Amino acid sequence: MRNLISLADLRPEQLARIVARAVEFGRGDVQDRPLAGRQVGVYFRKSSTRTRTSFWSGATRLGADVITFGPDELQLTTGETVEDTSRVLGQYLDALVVRTNGDVEEMRRLGTSPDLAVVNALSLDEHPTQAIADLTTLTEHFGELAGRHLLVVGEGNSSGAALALAGALTPELRVTLLCPEGYEVPKTTLDLVDELSGGHHQVARITDPAGVQGPVDAIYTSRWQTMGVPKADPDWLAAFEGFRIDRDFFDRHGGPHTVFLHDLPAVRGQEVTDEILDGEHSLAWRQAHHKMTAAMAVLEWCVVGLRD
């Protein structure tokens, strides 16, 4: 059993292998049921449309049985420790897919049972399986990531942090994080990017849209209020002026072959216009499909290992 709690735990070749497997699943390449007889728990403390359903559906397609837990259904809510929960659930389950209000460190405590593979399906600070779905979408579309330039626009939230770490593990991919001042990817994540890559990466951080060195190959955005939670500053919207992905932004920083990605859910008209989200350059809906192929590749890697 192997956890997938942070992309920082993966070696570059492991990430590449998981993405390649997800691309295979995207071609409908599921010959057998590698998780037959396995039990996968899905424990979500926060709302989810894509991640919970895609893990559930993906696990079932791989032959596993799935049990789901709502936010208040485990004794964690009544004070049982995270470690004790892990020790017990490890005796029933092979994997536990978790979305919490906590950080990666809390998830690591849940991942202490050697018999239970814990998968981070979004923590406060990172969304690793989203980044795997994103790299899968880009790899499927472009054939390879080498030489491509991904522009990540908006709040430096859990998806942005995961993409920064993905950039550290994929030095052949250029990743520019364009986040408004005060809403950037945390410095701890950027330090981790340096550490993981030994300084050999193409992850850059800017706060002014005029600083984008385009045309880029992919423009990615995410809703501005992470998990729909209102921001503390009543004037926060002012900081995001110029960050909406509309036709003008797309034409200024993209080209005829540039694609658009969004982790969804979208707040239409805010971080992206309908024209772009539904337009011919949008891969956002295919990207949503790859939530499932990524989930399948991650579960297979965690529980039985990927075959070469």
Ligand SMILES: NC(=O)NCCC[C@H](N)C(=O)O
């Ligand atoms: N695709 C997803 O997993 N969406 C969940 C929300 C992620 C998004 N960045 C948000 O925090 O709003």
